[in-house]
Each structure stands twice: as C-alpha cells, then as structure tokens.
Amino acid sequence: MSSEIRTLEPKVLWNKFADLNAVPRPSKKEERVIKFIKDFGENLGLETLEDEVGNVIIRKPATKGMEDRQAIVMQSHLDMVHQKNNDTVFDFDTQGIDMYVDGDWVKAKGTTLGADNGLGVATIMAILESDAIAHPDLEALFTIDEETGMTGAMGLKGGVLKGSILLNLDTEEDDEIGVGCAGGIDITARGSYNEEPVAKDSNKAYRLEVKGLQGGHSGMQIHEGLGNANKIMNRLLYAVIEDIKIAAIDGGSLRNAIPRESIATVVFRADKEELLMSVLNSLSDTIKKEFKTMEPDLQMVFTATDFPESVMPYEAQEQLLKALYAAHNGVYRMSADITDLVETSNNIAKVVVKEGNIHVGCLTRSSVESSKMDLANALKATFELAGCEVEFSGSYPGWAPNMDSAILKVMVPVYERLNNGEKPHVAACHAGLECGILGQNYPEMDMISFGPNIKGAHSPDERAQISSAQKYWEFVLEILKHIPKA
Template identity: 65%
Template sequence: MNIELLQLEPKMVWSNFSKLNAIPRPSKKEAMVIAFMMDFGTSLGLDTFTDDVGNVIIRKPATIGLEDRKMITLQSHLDMVHQKNKDTEFDFDTQGIEMYVEDDWVKAKGTTLGADNGMGVAAIMALLESNDISHPPLEALFTVDEETGMTGAFGLKGGLLKGDILLNLDTEEDDEIDIGCAGGIDVTAVRTYNEKKSSFGDIGYAITISGLNGGHSGMDIHKGLGNANKIMNRLLFVGSKYNMRLAWLEGGGLRNAIPRESRCAINISKTQAADFLFELEKVSAEIKTELAIMEPKLEISIQPCNPAKKVLGLSVQSKLIRSIYAAQNGVYAMSASIQDLVETSNNIAKVSVKDGEIEIACLTRSSVDSAKMDLANSLKSVFELAGFEVYFKGSYPGWKPNPNSEILAGLKQIYTELFKKEPRVVACHAGLECGILGQNYPDMDMISFGPTIKGAHSPDERVSIRSVQKFWEFLLAILQNTP
C-alpha cells in the first residue's frame, strides 16, 4: 500500500483508492476486482451480491433517524483504461498501479492512474465502511466493463435496484453537475490483402510517431490534440507519390483513447529515397508547427531499417491511405442547444496492417442518436468505397438532460451554500452509464459529479488532492440533505 497516499485527506477515501489500485482491473478482466468488492461488502456484514454480468451491489441501512429518507444508489465502474508509455514495463493483468504525489496531484508511474473511475469507487467504499457518517438508505452499484462496451450497465436488469435517486460519481471537473451525456457506437472497417514481394533494390525505413498527449476520446476530443493515426497517414500520403510501399502499420489501441503512438515500416526505391526523405522531413516539420501549442513533445522519427520482404499492393495501399485521409476524425458538430458542448465526433482509434489483414477501429459519439448514426454511415461509406467490410457494434444511447430534475435543484443549492458560488450545470461528450441505466429505470432521478481528473485514458492521468476533498465534502452534504 502506498504510504504517501495514506497521509492525504480524506484518509478513508485515499486508503480505499490505494487498496483498489493494488488490484488489476483492466476492462473485460475484472474477476479479481469483483472478488475484492464481494469480500469487502461481506466483511462489513452488508447485503452483497453480483448480478448475471458481474456487477456488484451492496446495500447499507440508513443511520438512525434517516430511515424515512429516499434510498440513494451510488454508482461507479470498477474497470479502468490500461495505457502506458512505450518505455514503461508494466503488466496490467498482474500488477497494481504504482502511484506517487506531486504537489496537488496524485499520479501513476508511466501508466494510467485509474482515478477514472476509481475515485468514485473509493468514495463509495468509504461510505459503506464508515460508522460515524449520517446517511439515508444506501445502495452501491459497481458496474463492470464501462470503458470498452458498458457491458455492466447494459446487462443490469430492471427491478434489481431499489434506489429512488442515482448519483453517478464519474465526471472529471469538480465545479460541474452533469445532467446529460453522449451516446456512442463502435465502427470497425476490415479487409484482407495479398502481400506482394518487394522489388529488388528497395531500401527500408521505420517511421514512428510518439510523444503525443493522448486523452479521453470524448472529454478531450475538442482540444485539438494530435491523433497519431491521422499524422502517420499524412506522412504515408507523401510517400505514395514516390512509389513507397507499406510493409506493416500499428497505430493506437483502445477506442476511447485518442491514439498517442503509431509506427510502420516502408520500402522505397534507392533512386527516389532522397527526394522522399526531403519531403517527409518538410511535412513532419509542418505538422510539428501546426501542433506546437497542444503537442510540444511530438516526435516523428524516420530511421533506416532492413527492407521488408513483403509489402501491400499499390491498389490496396492507395485505398487505405485515401480512406483514412477522408474519414472524419475529431469534432464533427457542436450542440445547438447547449453552449460549448460537442454534439458529434469520431475518434480513429486504431489502425492495424499486418499479415494480410487490415483493421480500422473508430468510436463515434453524439448526444443526438440520429446524428451519431449519420456520422457512422458516413464513415461506413468512405471505407466501403475503399473495399472494406464495415460493421457497427456496441451502440449505446445518450442521457437526455432533464433541467427540471428535483435532485438537480437540491444539489445546486447544497453546492452554492458550501462553496459560495453556483455550480456549472452541463452535459458532457463522454459516455456515462446513466443513459443506459435509465432505460430500465426511467423513474430514477440521476445526477453525475466527481473530483477533478486530468488526462484520463492516458499515462498523464492525474487527480487533484484538493478536489477530492471538495468532492467528499459535497457528497457528505448531499447524503445529509436529500429528502
């Protein structure tokens, strides 16, 4: 357990966060953390069980005098995004997160921190184990696989929860109260190709994109961050004018993370190599200049390597490069009803070209379901024209804002009295589970809030210590003042 974290306030929250982060919990591999939460609940003598998909539910009776209050369901997800720096040796399946404190921030050593959504989980755990905090009847819902499919939320059956109010503790700015979110859909394009023998006299180069910030493909999509897949494709487009031949390509990874790195190997004839390298260096400098403010650590490396024996055919290569060039990446439309809210976007999250197979993985988001499908169909059309087979999967709904929510009015008042200013009432471009949960629990009043977390879904993820203190104070006040 991290001793440094145990000195932070509120100690109950940080202690539980440290215990939680000692448990490997990547998405779709939550068996250990589910067992951990089951042991936690039963050790407290609380009603603890799992449902058919692995969600953990723990119920705690009200403290004396608050038995007649409405039951509050506290909800956070158990899984975390697993991203690491290229020079960090770490196995998310077996290792706990290595954390440290720097000024007001808790960070991880070369990996994602898991504050998304571990801080919410830790706060709920602190409430469940407390003996001196007044609260109404509590129901804790710990969902699984939020980050790569929202499987837990989708699989939760109606009638299982008993709460009247749901507090989702999964947003990342401590001055916001969230009342809506975007829906999303996975768009995947695949095709095969026949590898061709490379030409006699070719020389090889390895191209690497690194040093990008990355980030959350919903919450950070509007920031103008670099997308490693788009940058690499821009360089390959230059090469296509010089009879360059692509051997293999690996860029990005998880759909909900803006890709930070990409690498490939190419062959080119000796007679064209000098001209190709000259223009490639020129375009690389232009890209660095364009992204200098948002991506000051961007690195583009072009190094000689052994020429590949097999490469893509020119026709397939051309269609691949041009389809990625044409595919929408980033913000597609801003909301007309909520100021400064991204309505619709796409993240070209992963591009893989190897062993005769190509895969392009995207995550398309929108707070308007018809706009989500419109952009998804636009991407489908682009990739189908390039000979890809395209399929949709994992579509989930957005959470429609309810500005007249009863619990919203109460939370705004509590926040204002505590912190002497009004909170920002917002909808976000991330995929919160409230929209899905609301399908089976339409009468449950839902609100989302949380501490300030920066760089989620990247190794730069960090959580503000002062913000966690503020978040905890707000949460306790809500429990003592809800009807």
C-alpha cells in the same frame, strides 16, 4: 506503491483508492476486482450480490434519523483504461498501479492512474465502511466494463435496484453537475489484400514513428485540438504515396483513447531515399508547427529498419490511405441547444495493417441519436468505397438532461453554500456515462453525475487533484445529509 498516498486527506478516501489500485482491473478482466469488492461488502456484514454479468451490488440500511429519506444508489465502474508509455515496463494483468504525489496531484509512473473511476469506487467503499457518515438507505452499484462497451450497465436488469435517486460519481470536473451525456457506437472496418514479395536489391526499408502525443479521453477532450497519431501518420504516408510500399502499420489502442503513437514500415527504391526523407522531414516540421501549442512533445522519427518479407499492393495501399484521409476525426457538430457542448464526434482510434489484413477501429459519440448514425454511415460509406467491410457494434444511448430533477435542486444550493456562493456548472458532457443505459430499465430514477478534478483520463498523463478530492468529499457528505424525504 508510495505510502504517501495513504497520508493524504481525506484519508478514508485515499486509503480506499490505494487498496483498490493494488488490484489489477483492466476492462474485460475484472474477475479479481469483482472478488475484491464482494469480499469487502461481505466482510462488513452487508447484503452483497453479484448479478449474472458481474455487476456487484451492496446494500446498507439508513443511518439513525435518515430512515424517512428516499433510498439512493451510488454508482461507479470497477474497470479502468490500461494505457502506458512505450518505454514503461508494466503488466496491467498482474500489477497494481504505482502511484506518487506531485504537488497537488496524484499520478502514476508511466501508466494510467485509474482515478477514472477508481475515486468514485473508493468514495462508495468509504461510505459503506463508515459508522459516522449520515445517509439514507443505500445501494452501492459497482458496474463492470464501462470503458470498453458498458456491458455491465447494459446487462443490469430492471427491478434489481430499489433506490429512486442515482448518484453517478464519474464526472471529472469538480465544479460540474452532470445532467446528460453522449451515446456512442463502435465502427470497425476490415479489409484484406494479397501480399506482394519485395526484392531487397535496390530497395530500402524504413520505420516511421509518430510519438510524444498527449493522447486523452476521446469524448471529453475531442474538442481540444489534440493530435491523433493515426491521422498524422496517414498524412505522412500520403505525402509519399507514389514512391513507397507499405509493409505494416500499427497505430493507436483503445477506442476511447485518442491515439498517441503510430508505427509504419515502408519500402522504397534506394535511389529515392534522399528525396523521400527530404519530403518527410519537411512535412514533419510543418506538422510540428501546426501542433506546437497543443503537442509540444510531438516527434516524427524516420530510421532504417529490417527488410520486411512482403508489402501491400499499390491499389490496396492507395485505397486505404485515401479512406483514412477522408474519414472524419474530431468534432463533427456542436450542439445548437447547449453552449459549448460537442454534439457529435469521431475518434479514429486504431489502424492496424499486417499480414494481408486491414483493421480500423473508430468510436463515434453523439448526444443526438440521428446525428450519431449520420456520422457512422458517413464513415461506413468511406471505408466501403475502399473495399472494406464495415460493422457497427456496441451502440449505447445518450442520457437526456432533466433540468427539473429533484436531486439537482438539492445539489445546486448545497454546492453554492460550500463554495461561497459560487454556482456550479450544470451541464451535459460528451463522454459516455452509464446513466443513459441504466435509465432504459429504470426510467423513473432521478440521476445526476459529479466527481473530483481528474485530468488526462485514458492516458499515462492521468492525474487526480488532491485539493479537489477534499472539496468533492465534503460535497458528497453534504449531499447525503440532504437527500429529500420519501
């Protein structure tokens, strides 16, 4: 890890981020980072506890003169999305993130950076450690597994937290104050087929690759027109559906990441090679033209490969490709009430076909529960028509905006004063924040979300802006000074 990260301003923030990023912390495997945070709190002599699902809570009394203010909860999640480039050798289970400075940005070498939500965690750590930062009674809430199910927030019981205001530090635009977010639901389609042997004589096997896509956050960036590797691969396969037999497909990874890569193995008659390559290359050129602005590095590569032992029967192949073509991906509906807000969307995140089994994973998001289930049911019907069994899981609620929020009325003028009268963007977002879930057990808690500029979250292009972190840090300190009286 580059030592230059520790010289950035504010040093207290970047040093804590560097400490945190030395600890492996992929979702579902947070044991080491939970211990790291607990040790941190206990070494400071602060009340530190771990609840039954693994969330860590650290309490710090108010600084002198702030005892009469409302108690606050500062909240961030410990886990990070683990994504890397195919040519990057990296083990998220054992290695810390390798960071470097590129101009005004902190980046990672070939992997996600973990600024989402590591900069929020680092912020809270810096405040807990400091003897010079003014704040009211403070509870630091470090949740687990935000990125792959929000099970930490779901498992936090009512009555544990004592604060009346919650500051969620998981927004990724420094001019935005978040007052609402989308809910979500995981949709998984599973199917099976009887594998068929295929003769090597007179046939050829090819590996089709879609790669070079940017990927990104499947909520915050779903409206940007980024390429989805699974949809592009399906388009290629569908174009030659009658002349190929599919042996395997492996596309995408995590549900909350727009898929960047997909690989398929197909078999076809050797005398069709020239024709099929002509069709695929022509379609590849067309798709590249369509995406030339948003995806300048998109590649579709077709190469001869080792011969597979078996393939899908044509009927199963046809049903799958038609279902994937019909399944909605991207923005489904824009909000009629909030300008430029995506209301409902879907990400076809993962497609795996191998050894007689089909697995398709989607994440549907919406700020309106009925619209979320409408799209979920449309996807369910699509895949059931293809003979798949469809499961709904991991459903979580959205966070309804409260424009009368007392902490919002504090933060807006503070922001304007710090930024020469510039007004913040008060908005709901299409990401899934934990506020909606926490609000189920703490319905009276006043909640807000904000953070520094982070681009490319959930992809190896993730980067955090240094100048924005400085702006954000000053904002945090001023908010803490102006928490309303109890």
